[in-house]
Amino acid sequence: DADVTQTPRNRITKTGKRIMLECSQTKGHDRMYWYRQDPGLGLRLIYYSFDVKDINKGEISDGYSVSRQAQAKFSLSLESAIPNQTALYFCATSDPTGANTGELFFGEGSRLTVL
C-alpha cells in the first residue's frame, strides 16, 4: 500500500459543485501539503499544515479550503468548483526531524476536471 493515499484518483464535476479531495498517510509525518500541477506552470502550493491545529495558506489558496482531521488526514475542498480549477492535485508529507528535513513525499495525485 502507498504511504500517501489520495482519493478520488479521478473526478469529473460541474461548475458550482462542492468537491472534496482526501489524503491519508501512514508515514507518521506531522507536516502535510496540497499542491496543484498545471501544464506549463509546474507545481504550486495551495495549503500546508504542520499539525492538526496549524493551517497555513500557500501561494494559491483562493477558492480552496482545507481540514486537518487528524495527524494522518488532510482534506482539500473546493466550495464552488470552476473550470480553471481543472488540474492534477497532489498531497505530500514531510518530517521536520532528522537529517533529511524538508524532504517531501507525494501521493499519486487526484485528477480533477471541472466542466
Next chain:
Amino acid sequence: KQEVTQIPAALSVPEGENLVLNCSFTDSAIYNLQWFRQDPGKGLTSLLLIQSSQREQTSGRLNASLDKSSGRSTLYIAASQPGDSATYLCAVGSSNTGKLIFGQGTTLQVKP
C-alpha cells in the same frame, strides 16, 4: 521571489548515454534542493535531496550536484536506460518548512 528554471524542456537520447539535466534558481539563499521523477499520470517520486551545506548526493546511477553561488544544480544519469524515461522535476526549498518552488521539468526519453 525565487524562480526555478529547467532547461531543456525535453530531451531524447539513445540507450546507454550518460546525460545531465540542468536546474537553475534565482535566489541562492536556499535550504535544500530536491530532484523528483514523475511518470505519466503518476505522482512524484523523490530521487535525491541535497541540503544547502552539501555539494552532491548519489543514489545508484544518479548523482546530483549543488552550486549555490551560481544558482545551479545538475542531475547526472549514468548509462541511461529506457526505464529512465520520465519527467524530472527540480524543486528548491527556502526553509525547512517543506514549501518548495518547482521548475517545470525536463521530459526525458531514452530510446532502445
